[in-house]
Amino acid sequence: MDFDRTGDQRLLAENALEFARTRLNGSFPQRLAERRFGREEWGLCGEFGLLGASVPQEYGGLGLDALSTALAVEQFARGCRDTGLVFSACAHLLACVMPLVEHADEDTRRRVLPGLVEGRTIGANAITEAEAGSDVYALSTTAIRDGQGYVLSGVKTFVTNAPVADLFLVYAKTDPADGYLGISAFLVDRETPGLSVGEPLINGGLVTSPVASVQFNDCRVAESARLGAEGDGRLIFNASMRWERTCLFAAYLGVMDRQLEEVIHHVRERRQFRKPLARQQSVAHRVADMKMRLEGARLLLYRSCWILDKGFHSDLDVSLAKLAVSEAAIQSGLDAIHLHGAMGVIEDSGVDRLLRDAIPSAIFSATSEIHRDLIARRLGL
Structure with a gap:
């Protein structure tokens, strides 16, 4: 099992990060105030290819496998500060578009998919x-x-x-x-x-x-x-959840990566007791734990994508990945607030927003309790 990125995957990740940083953050404060994204931002997601990342090229998509899709989503979310927009784009692609790719008839695919991929249509x-x-x-x-x-x-x-x-x-x-x-x-x-x-x-x-x-x-x-x-609804939904519980949750890896960068910058710059916070052992250990959770969750998610690309349907691996990512995102959100002190709970700082964005991850795509039940059953309990 080799997770080393190919040249194409590295270029895809770099382009996703740069595109999101330069094209999608300018109007973010306005979108926060209005509590919605606009068609312009949605169209930009389509322009990059996020809305059709895993859709075959014959329908206008990028034709990526699950692991490459996850890498693109991860870096897009790392660069785009609007996690809600990235979440909506991934829900559109993975829970609506991919079921059409895999289960719709050819006439429906030809008629519907191009608009969904380009961003003219929202699913x-x-x-x-x-x-x-x-x-x-x-x-x-x-x-x-x-x-x-x-x-x-x-x-x-x-x-x-x-x-x-x-x-x-x-x-x-x-x-x-x-x-x-x-x-x-x-x-x-x-x-x-x-x-x-x-x-x-x-x-x-x-x-x-x-x-x-x-x-x-x-x-x-x-x-x-x-x-x-x-009667195929259950099969269609379960297939869409395999996509969602892997590739969508890659967005939280990107968010945690950006969050960790910001925390490291803060604890290096913030001084207490005549030295940077980073030189306090308890602070350094908390940051180390954030990094450990992120990398552990990342490996589980990459492995789940790799298994999906091999054509295997492993509910155990999908549940392990989803559970690890969602719970890591919540704990890292709590840690970031703690390390920022009082500023961490000031809304304008944006620190607490990442925790509020992370909390739903333990609820949608099945709750953490449901995934623990699935894991336990696969272990014969």
């Missing part, structure tokens, strides 16, 4: 419901056959990108009697009669990533809107 994944969060397959939204199509009814909650999305990947029960085997996936246009989006929710973290509920009130879609066969 959203709609699966979570009020009573189907951690118990993700306990869906109440239904898709009832009616002639040559389906009628969708139900409400989805906490849908990332919903306020600005043009297309929704919707999971619904086509055969309620079959439980999770009776779930199917549908691609639904925002303008479809019967589909309505609620008011944006106020995020505590990832504030520029818009979130809202989506309601389907006798929303009629054609049979061609279904991805795969009836």
Whole structure:
């Protein structure tokens, strides 16, 4: 197993870092104040190739494997101070676009993917419901056959990108009697009669990533809107989660890298008791622990991507990586605040924002408790 970057991967990472630093940070204070990203920033993500990183080149993407995609996401997030924008872009790519790449028919791919890749179209994944969060397959939204199509009814909650999305990947029960085997996936246009989006929710973290509920009130879609066969929804969703739980969480590696750089600069410059904080052993040890957690999480995530690229479906490795990254991000956020002292809890400093961005990582893509259960089961417990 060799994680040494190829020449192409090094160039990709360098370009992602430079592009994000120079093109996406200028209007960040305004986006924070408005609590949303704009179409211009979304288009820039498309211009670089982030929105189609793992999409085959024939549909306009970069055609990257999982490990290369993770490397690009990591450096993009390291350079872009707007973690909410990067999160939305990754949710778009990994939970909405990749299911289309892997499960849509060729006509749908040719028609839909170029706009999603270029940034002309925004996608959203709609699966979570009020009573189907951690118990993700306990869906109440239904898709009832009616002639040559389906009628969708139900409400989805906490849908990332919903306020600005043009297309929704919707999971619904086509055969309620079959439980999770009776779930199917549908691609639904925002303008479809019967589909309505609620008011944006106020995020505590990832504030520029818009979130809202989506309601389907006798929303009629054609049979061609279904991805795969009836009952394939669970397989489609699980495949998308393998992408999301690896490549999306690479963004937090980039954030932690930038956070560590800023912490090191601070403890070198800040003086207490007539010497830099960095010369206090307790401070140096805390910084060392931040570095250790980052590198351990990075190796687990790279290995998970490598396994995915080999064509293996290892839930154990994916859960280990996701859990390690999310919990490292939260602890590093706490450490950064502690090392900045009072300034760490002043909102204008931005130090506390990275902790607020990190906390959701232990909740979405299955909670830390769910992943510990998955790991325990794979160990035979």
